[in-house]
Amino acid sequence: MKMILLVVVLAFHWPVLRALFTVEMTKTLYLAEFGNTVKMECRFPTGGSLDSINVYWHRMLSNGSEYDVYTLLNGNQDLQSQHPEYKGRAHMKPDLLRKGRAELEISNVKISDSGSYRCLIKMGGADYKQATLSVKAPYRIKTHVKELHKNADHKDAELSCESEGYPPVQVLWRDGNDQDLSKKASSKHSVTADQLFHISSLLIVNASSNNTYHCILWNETMEETYNASLRIPADIKTVDPPTADGLSSNAYWAAVVIVLMTIVTAGVIILMWKKKIKCSQLRAMLRPYLNEANEVHINEDDVMGKLNH
Numbered sequence: 001m002k003m004i005l006l007v008v009v010l011a012f013h014w015p016v017l018r019a020l021f022t023v024e025m026t027k028t029l030y031l032a033e034f035g036n037t038v039k040m041e042c043r044f045p046t047g048g049s050l051d052s053i054n055v056y057w058h059r060m061l062s063n064g065s066e067y068d069v070y071t072l073l074n075g076n077q078d079l080q081s082q083h084p085e086y087k088g089r090a091h092m093k094p095d096l097l098r099k100g101r102a103e104l105e106i107s108n109v110k111i112s113d114s115g116s117y118r119c120l121i122k123m124g125g126a127d128y129k130q131a132t133l134s135v136k137a138p139y140r141i142k143t144h145v146k147e148l149h150k151n152a153d154h155k156d157a158e159l160s161c162e163s164e165g166y167p168p169v170q171v172l173w174r175d176g177n178d179q180d181l182s183k184k185a186s187s188k189h190s191v192t193a194d195q196l197f198h199i200s201s202l203l204i205v206n207a208s209s210n211n212t213y214h215c216i217l218w219n220e221t222m223e224e225t226y227n228a229s230l231r232i233p234a235d236i237k238t239v240d241p242p243t244a245d246g247l248s249s250n251a252y253w254a255a256v257v258i259v260l261m262t263i264v265t266a267g268v269i270i271l272m273w274k275k276k277i278k279c280s281q282l283r284a285m286l287r288p289y290l291n292e293a294n295e296v297h298i299n300e301d302d303v304m305g306k307l308n309h
């Protein structure tokens with residue numbers, strides 16, 4: 001509320017204050033990649049006392065509310081009202097202030113960090129500026145070509161294309177003759193916890209024909225398209241063992257391990273059982289001697305004779 005008031009007052013006194021103290025943002029649009037660090041910078045006139053500088057960085061949401069991203073009060077960081085979204089991720093380098101630079105650094109940038117940011121500086125005079133942060137995540141396409149089933153007269157190949165990024169994209173498939181095969185593909189998409197767009201697409205083609213296929217990720221608002229090539233038959237991977245075979249092979253080894261373990265365990269039990277017998281026999285034989293108070297007399301021949309018996 002106090003902040004809104006301050007902005008209103010600033011707007012009202014704009015012409016007067018502007019002449020005295022001006023803040024400029026180095027860019028109006030900052031671009032960042034998901035997971036990286038972005039720096040947004042406000043410039044202000046030097047000369048005032050840095051002991052009395054207040055810097056407020058706010059994230060302005062489209063519904064009118066604001067998040068405190070970072071605050072500097074009288075030259076000192078004050079994170080009491082910092083929004084949890086920016087906890088541990090927003091920093092300012094105090095030594096840059098002497099050069100008239102208020103640089104906000106946001107690390108581990110998230111897709112949800114995209115939006116409007118305002119920098120307001122108060123040092124004698126006061127002024128503010130706004131900029132937009134746009135976060136993207138480049139798509140890296142993973143492809144796979146699998147032969148579906150072997151049959152004397154017909155073979156199919158399953159082409160798969162999978163990726164994650166931002167902004168959302170459409171998947172298009174083309175063959176080497178630039179024929180559009182998109183309608184034959186089956187595509188699925190979801191949104192990850194990081195708000196990334198996850199897409200996977202499958203296309204079944206004739207494995208016997210020699211061709212190159214392209215999986216293209218496209219969005220009309222993006223300058224670049226992402227394009228991966230899959231070649232038939234060159235990219236066909238050696239056929240994965242069917243699940244049933246995998247299971248029986250696992251079962252075979254499990255059986256071998258169980259048999260071995262059973263043999264070892266039985267051996268150990270037999271040994272322990274024999275030892276136990278021996279120990280109890282020995283104890284029984286020694287009892288008469290041990291019962292004699294303090295002095296223990298063991299006739300070795302006697303004991304050995306009984307043991308060998």
Ligand SMILES: *[C@@H]1O[C@H](CO)[C@@H](O)[C@H](O)[C@H]1NC(C)=O
Nearest residue numbers: 060061062063064065066067
């Ligand atoms: C604006 O949106 C944010 C996040 O979605 C929410 O926390 C806040 O309460 C909203 N404010 C208003 C005034 O609706």
Ligand SMILES: *[C@@H]1O[C@H](CO)[C@@H](O)[C@H](O)[C@H]1NC(C)=O
Nearest residue numbers: 167168169170218219220221
């Ligand atoms: C393209 O990206 C914009 C955001 O930049 C998004 O709103 C739109 O839905 C995307 N289009 C497709 C086809 O995914």
Ligand SMILES: *[C@@H]1O[C@H](CO)[C@@H](O)[C@H](O)[C@H]1NC(C)=O
Nearest residue numbers: 153154155206207208209210
């Ligand atoms: C698959 O491709 C081979 C070689 O080009 C061709 O002879 C065969 O007719 C094709 N099969 C189908 C079902 O299109």
Ligand SMILES: *[C@@H]1O[C@H](CO)[C@@H](O)[C@H](O)[C@H]1NC(C)=O
Nearest residue numbers: 208209210211212232233234
């Ligand atoms: C597939 O076609 C390319 C070019 O058309 C050719 O160089 C290559 O030898 C062909 N491969 C097979 C297995 O027919």
Ligand SMILES: *[C@@H]1O[C@H](CO)[C@@H](O)[C@H](O)[C@H]1NC(C)=O
Nearest residue numbers: 174214216225226227228229
């Ligand atoms: C994808 O790349 C291939 C060559 O690798 C090219 O021929 C094709 O035009 C590209 N498609 C798009 C839509 O960029």
